[in-house]
Structure formats: structure tokens, C-alpha cells
Amino acid sequence: MILLPILLALVLNTNGEGAIPDQFREFDEVVSSLFVSSCIIVITLPPATMVRDQVPEAYAYLMSAAVLGFTLPWRYFLGWKSLSRSYSSIDVGSGYDSGRLKAAEDSICSKRWGNEIRH
Amino acid sequence: MPRDNDIDHANANVNSVELGNGSCSTGIDNGNIQQQHLDVPILEATLVDDTNDPIYDATLIWEPNSTHNHSKAKEGLIRTKRLQRVVGTTAMLLILILGAIIGGVDQTIDNIVLFRVSFGIILAIFGCSQLFVAATLHQNRNNVLLELYQPVLLALFSIAGAMATFASFMFALPEYDISCALRQPVIFTCFTFMGNVLMARSWTIGMCTNPTSIEDINLDDNNKTTTTIDRIRMRIIKALSRISRLGRLISSCGKDKSIGSASFTDTMLVTLILMIPQIILQSSISHYQVLERKVKKYMKVYMYANQIQDLLFSLLG
Numbered sequence: 558m559i560l561l562p563i564l565l566a567l568v569l570n571t572n573g574e575g576a577i578p579d580q581f582r583e584f585d586e587v588v589s590s591l592f593v594s595s596c597i598i599v600i601t602l603p604p605a606t607m608v609r610d611q612v613p614e615a616y617a618y619l620m621s622a623a624v625l626g627f628t629l630p631w632r633y634f635l636g637w638k639s640l641s642r643s644y645s646s647i648d649v650g651s652g653y654d655s656g657r658l659k660a661a662e663d664s665i666c667s668k669r670w671g672n673e674i675r676h
Numbered sequence: 677m678p679r680d681n682d683i684d685h686a687n688a689n690v691n692s693v694e695l696g697n698g699s700c701s702t703g704i705d706n707g708n709i710q711q712q713h714l715d716v717p718i719l720e721a722t723l724v725d726d727t728n729d730p731i732y733d734a735t736l737i738w739e740p741n742s743t744h745n746h747s748k749a750k751e752g753l754i755r756t757k758r759l760q761r762v763v764g765t766t767a768m769l770l771i772l773i774l775g776a777i778i779g780g781v782d783q784t785i786d787n788i789v790l791f792r793v794s795f796g797i798i799l800a801i802f803g804c805s806q807l808f809v810a811a812t813l814h815q816n817r818n819n820v821l822l823e824l825y826q827p828v829l830l831a832l833f834s835i836a837g838a839m840a841t842f843a844s845f846m847f848a849l850p851e852y853d854i855s856c857a858l859r860q861p862v863i864f865t866c867f868t869f870m871g872n873v874l875m876a877r878s879w880t881i882g883m884c885t886n887p888t889s890i891e892d893i894n895l896d897d898n899n900k901t902t903t904t905i906d907r908i909r910m911r912i913i914k915a916l917s918r919i920s921r922l923g924r925l926i927s928s929c930g931k932d933k934s935i936g937s938a939s940f941t942d943t944m945l946v947t948l949i950l951m952i953p954q955i956i957l958q959s960s961i962s963h964y965q966v967l968e969r970k971v972k973k974y975m976k977v978y979m980y981a982n983q984i985q986d987l988l989f990s991l992l993g
Binding site: 558560562566568570571587614620624627628629631632635637639640642 | 778781788791795799806809810812813816819820821822825827830831833834836837838840841843844845847848850863864866867868870871872874875877878879882905908909912913950953954957
């Protein structure tokens, strides 16, 4: 039930050749975050079920790690990456991408215009 | 363009110096030149020789290595970056220390409190980072490039993630019935909401870019150019459009029957309607658990009553 909307979203994001224009796709981001989430869930859920009755603290820790492993990759790949991409492209004044920012700063700062009138 | 050395060796005087603000263009991002109006100091100077004839006039914009010409934007940027680094490093160190504390916890009452505090702080750090992303997305929702990513929906997506993170603290409180009853519905509903938001965003983009082809396409027509996956996608998008129309009809009390493009309200209606099955499922499971517990309780009372009755009968008879 939980995975159904996510899988349908994945189907909607696949590239096609038909009538739906394949623009603004986030297929790679969705797949990457699903991969990371599934890896973390595979690691955390079996030990969580094993230690459930013996050590409730470890169970709580592992279950919350599974929840975090599901939400944080989504947040990073979809929210944070979109944000930083738009920052680095437009908002030079408060950008996050240091490499691009440096290049943009250099292009602003080191420009000198001069007109030679007479030698 | 003459080099600086030419000016240094020239026997010249500076005739006029003008200081002001100006704008400049910055060539950034995939070769698209963008005009950026920056409040930068501009020094305009003209060099003249002994007979007052101009030799060279120059415009100097914002010396890069000068400590005096830092603009507000650059200072703000440096401060933000430093703050981010400090906050990020502190949070990582704190998580490591708290993880080590949690690892060393054994089952005494004091240590359980310690575990809960450490665990709560770790979850709060992650939850707050997600809320920060949501706030930043909402703050920059009018950013031209970010508009393509539908920032408000992404902010809601991030808030749902933060809610799931905070709700997972209830795993650390197993002795309370309310935490046991609530943790699964809250977390699963948040996960479903995140998936539905992803689906609704894709649908909105599909509708905004090409609404007529999606509405008018005939799915029964076995066109060889469309693949199976494409047909499945079309069916999903058409189903979502119908849900949107239904949502619009319900929200307008049966008046609005028009087919519109996918606005933010339509997207939210689709998301909320898709949430209904999950909410029903979770609430029914919770009610079942409560009911089961009540039945067990009554069964226990019934058993005690039977035992007392047997005891009385044995005493009497």
C-alpha cells in the first residue's frame, strides 16, 4: 500500500516516446533515492525484528534508522538538490556551489574595461 | 587593451575620477549570459599627459583582492557558508557522540532516560534539517528555476518527511499504548503522502506541458508508436485527471464541471483524494487494535466473574 504511489510515480517519470513529453523528469533522482532507501531498509529491518523483545532500545534505534533511511534520501535527492541547483544557477549573491560561485565572482571582479585613446 | 605597466610608466596625471554604482553582466550557467544588477563600486578615471590630452580612460569595477570593496552580497555569502559549515560540523559531531552514548546504554532506568534524550536529540537534528529545507524551498518559491520543481509541493514533501522522523521517536516509548497505536499510522501516512506528492507532481508537469494530447488521446487505438509503458503512463495520467475533476466537483459543491489545467489546488486535491484509502486502512487497523484490547479486557473480567461464581458455588454447596 505504501509502495504503490511511489512505484506509480516511478512509472510516470520513465522516459517514453509517445504523446507525453519527456521533460522535467526526475527519474534518476527517484531511482537513486529508492536505491539508498531500500539498502538502508534491508540492513536495518532484519536486526530490528531480531532484537525486538530482547533489547527494546536497539529496536527503537534500528526502526527509526529505517524511517530516516526512507525520508532523508528523498529529501536530499529531490528537495536539496533542486534547491542547490537553482541557487548555483541564478542567485550568485547567496549561492551554495562554491566552484561555480568562484567562477562567477571572478568574471565580475576581474573585468576591466579600458579605451586606449592615444599612444 | 594596454597592460597596467603601460599606465605605471606613463608620465601622466589623473584628470577626473568618478565613483559610482553600476551594473554588469555575468556569463554563467550553460552559456546563457544573464544580466545581473549588482551594487558594485565603479571607478572611472582618465589619464592625461602634460598638455592635458587624454591618454587612457578606464573603468575599474570592484577590485577582487581589495579588502575595502567587499559588497554586502559577498559578505552575506561568506557568513552563510561559515554558519552552514559550523552548524553541519557540530551536528555531525553531536550525532556521533549521541550514537556512542546510545551504543553504551544497558537496561537500567537511568540509562533508559539517557537513551531517550540522546535518541530524541538525534531525531530532532534530522527533523529540523528537513524543516529547514522546507522553509528554504518555500522562501525561494518565486525563484525562476525553482518554479519548475514545484517548490511548494516539495516543501510539503519535506515536511511530511520531518513528521515521519519526529514520529519515529514513538518507537522509544513502547510502554505507552498511545505511542504504539499512533506510530505506524503516522509514519505510513507520511510515506504515502510523499509518494502521492511525487505522483501528483509528475501529473501536473504532464498536464502543464501538454494537456490537450493527454485529454484527447484514445487508449483503445493500438497505435504502434506508443509502447506498453507509455500506455500505462497515459492511463495513470488520465485516471489522475479524472480524480482531479472529481475533487473539483466535490470542492465546488457540484457546480464546477469544467476541465482545467492542473493548478496547485488541483494537485493538492489529487494528493488528498489518493490519501483516503491509506487513512481508512490505518484508522481501521488502529480501531481493530483498540477493539481487540477492549475485548481482551472484557474477556478477563468475564473469566474472573466465572471464577468468583465457581468459588461461591463451591462454598455454598
